[in-house]
Amino acid sequence: MAKQHIFIKNEWIYASGNTIAVSNPVNGKEIGQINETSVSQTDSAVSAALTAFPAWSATPAPERARYLYAFADLIDANLEDLALLLTQEQGKPLLEARAEVSFSSAFLRHAAEAARRLEGEILPGDARDEHIMIHRVPYGVVAGITAWNFPVALFTRKVGPALVTGNTIVIKPHELTPLTALVLAELARKAGLPAGVLNVVTGAGRTVGEHLVKHPDVSLISMTGSVRAGREIYAAASHDIKTIRLELGGKAPFIVLADADLDKAVQAAIQAKFVNGGQVCTANDRMYIEEAIYDKFVAKFTEAVRNLRTGDPLEQVDLGPRASQPEVSKLHAILERACRSGAKVLLNLNDSSGPDPAHTNGNWFYPAVLEVTSNDLEIMQEETFGPIAPIMKVSSLTEAITYANQSKYGLSAYVFTQNNRNIMRCVAELQFGEIFINRGAGESVHAFHAGYKLSGIGGEDGKHGIEGYLRKKTLYNNFS
Numbered sequence: 001m002a003k004q005h006i007f008i009k010n011e012w013i014y015a016s017g018n019t020i021a022v023s024n025p026v027n028g029k030e031i032g033q034i035n036e037t038s039v040s041q042t043d044s045a046v047s048a049a050l051t052a053f054p055a056w057s058a059t060p061a062p063e064r065a066r067y068l069y070a071f072a073d074l075i076d077a078n079l080e081d082l083a084l085l086l087t088q089e090q091g092k093p094l095l096e097a098r099a100e101v102s103f104s105s106a107f108l109r110h111a112a113e114a115a116r117r118l119e120g121e122i123l124p125g126d127a128r129d130e131h132i133m134i135h136r137v138p139y140g141v142v143a144g145i146t147a148w149n150f151p152v153a154l155f156t157r158k159v160g161p162a163l164v165t166g167n168t169i170v171i172k173p174h175e176l177t178p179l180t181a182l183v184l185a186e187l188a189r190k191a192g193l194p195a196g197v198l199n200v201v202t203g204a205g206r207t208v209g210e211h212l213v214k215h216p217d218v219s220l221i222s223m224t225g226s227v228r229a230g231r232e233i234y235a236a237a238s239h240d241i242k243t244i245r246l247e248l249g250g251k252a253p254f255i256v257l258a259d260a261d262l263d264k265a266v267q268a269a270i271q272a273k274f275v276n277g278g279q280v281c282t283a284n285d286r287m288y289i290e291e292a293i294y295d296k297f298v299a300k301f302t303e304a305v306r307n308l309r310t311g312d313p314l315e316q317v318d319l320g321p322r323a324s325q326p327e328v329s330k331l332h333a334i335l336e337r338a339c340r341s342g343a344k345v346l347l348n349l350n351d352s353s354g355p356d357p358a359h360t361n362g363n364w365f366y367p368a369v370l371e372v373t374s375n376d377l378e379i380m381q382e383e384t385f386g387p388i389a390p391i392m393k394v395s396s397l398t399e400a401i402t403y404a405n406q407s408k409y410g411l412s413a414y415v416f417t418q419n420n421r422n423i424m425r426c427v428a429e430l431q432f433g434e435i436f437i438n439r440g441a442g443e444s445v446h447a448f449h450a451g452y453k454l455s456g457i458g459g460e461d462g463k464h465g466i467e468g469y470l471r472k473k474t475l476y477n478n479f480s
């Protein structure tokens, strides 16, 4: 697998567009290069997927599954190398990178297990001697577009369901974190996937990504990323009325009530805020703490944040660097605006920590804890996607739910309480697609990850995620 190549029809092709350097977020050092895929090369990738589609969709599902099991086995066999490369291109702690790689093969195995459950329906006709059959059939060519925060997991989260249902796919990884996607393509080739079933192109979203979305032979688009990109993709796909699935941003409320297990709530709040350095769409992005336990929670949480270690992700740290320098600038601006609009700084490790001399060129931003008194502040409304933790006091669950729902996002929410009535009220009243009760972040592959409002459309994971890669074909069979 040579540098600056893309993967089309199981072959490595030199991409002819501009070169994009891939840098290690720890120190800014170049670790690789990709080239932008040209328009004609993107067309070739889609053409390869289209050509492979008839044979692949006619392959019995259990046979398609066998390729996915083999792919998953190769990912597991190469876990350490993949995790190391993931840490080098994205910056997450190696321990988290290993977990992501393991999770990525779990996505493939879950999809493979669905091979025997791609069911249709037979209905009695209204006319004599007539049956109605509802078939579930693949779309054809899928465009998979992924974000930089979980480049390995998001790759297989889309490839698994797309392929087991008989679709073929062209994947475009984020231009910041493309290298792991290219390694995954090589592992898929070694797993024996037929040529053209999986193709990988590289380049930026508004060039390569947009051309892929608009390509007339792409029938389904599955993208994970920002609301900004999601809107652009939605618009680009509208011309041909394409089917799209968008996993976008979030602004998860983290509600802790007076009857909660306080230590468990603090531990989960830390985990859900700082895993992947806060660069998670389901991150705890605003905390609402009932007044009776507010001071205790704030003291425990702030002390725990003070003890977090930020540094070289190859060492025993809790946070690595930001994925890019623009993310660092964005977070400093968010913090400054929050303070100017009245947020009180309870802790800001950016004041006391300076980058380790060995990391002076890295993308460093350190955890900060804020106390806010208004739910209207930008820090309580806009996605942070970083280690800034705003906390607000609430008088009741009712007030917490009101504040939580005052959001243009609706992906994940967290609630800590030991009262069943409170839990059932949250299920009924919280306007979020995914609610975590008395636990931290982290989805299960067989559940369903879907956002309301600006957080997306369609959803992923579980049987409903598999269903998203199938459409129905209704047959009226009159045999009178």
Ligand SMILES: NC(=O)C1=CN([C@@H]2O[C@H](COP(=O)(O)OP(=O)(O)OC[C@H]3O[C@@H](n4cnc5c(N)ncnc54)[C@H](O)[C@@H]3O)[C@@H](O)[C@H]2O)C=CC1
Pocket: 145, 146, 147, 148, 149, 150, 172, 173, 174, 175, 203, 204, 205, 206, 208, 209, 210, 213, 223, 224, 225, 226, 227, 228, 229, 230, 232, 233, 247, 248, 249, 250, 280, 281, 383, 385, 411, 451, 455, 456
């Ligand atoms: N809901 C979820 O599961 C997730 C949501 N996100 C959200 O994504 C954001 C950060 O991730 P980024 O990767 O920086 O987002 P991004 O939106 O910049 O990029 C996401 C992907 O879309 C592509 N893209 C961008 N503009 C495009 C266009 N006009 N046409 C076609 N493709 C385009 C990019 O090249 C990339 O591959 C955050 O807001 C985060 O919350 C990130 C991960 C998961």
Ligand SMILES: O=C(O)[C@@H](O)[C@@H]1OC[C@H](O)[C@H]1O
Pocket: 103, 149, 150, 153, 154, 224, 279, 280, 281, 282, 442, 443, 449
């Ligand atoms: O996309 C996200 O940020 C989350 O859904 C994240 O992606 C893969 C991880 O396993 C999820 O927690």
